[in-house]
């Protein structure tokens with residue numbers, strides 16, 4: 001399942017990428033181009049813009065109801081049953097490219113000494129060159145991810 005978020009849903013796009021879900025997002029793009037990309041690449045449009053949906057009548061669209069980013073992310077994960085697709089730290093938050101796990105040596109020149117010495121798992125985005133690192137206990141991202149994933153499944157199992 002692939003998505004394209006409209007200009008108003010940058011936060012949601014970032015959170016979906018955080019979960020490893022393929023989500024395109026552009027800060028400056030018109031609605032017609034979003035519909036075009038959606039059709040060409042078989043992506044579901046995520047939007048809150050009912051007027052746009054009425055006017056352009058895109059084939060593949062989902063109108064997000066929730067207002068806050070975490071709630072929106074949960075809504076999309078539930079609606080499209082994405083839990084099995086979740087793969088944290090697999091996709092760049094900035095550009096949506098797939099991350100590559102690298103050895104510590106490879107990032108030695110790219111991160112500061114404290115980061116280099118504190119973490120063992122590093123990932124790079126070959127497209128925009130951003131470096132990511134992983135820590136299970138302190139990572140705020142990990143906490144948010146668990147919040148999104150667990151809450152829904154908890155409800156589901158009861």
Ligand SMILES: [Zn+2]
Nearest residue numbers: 092095125128
């Ligand atoms: Zn990137």
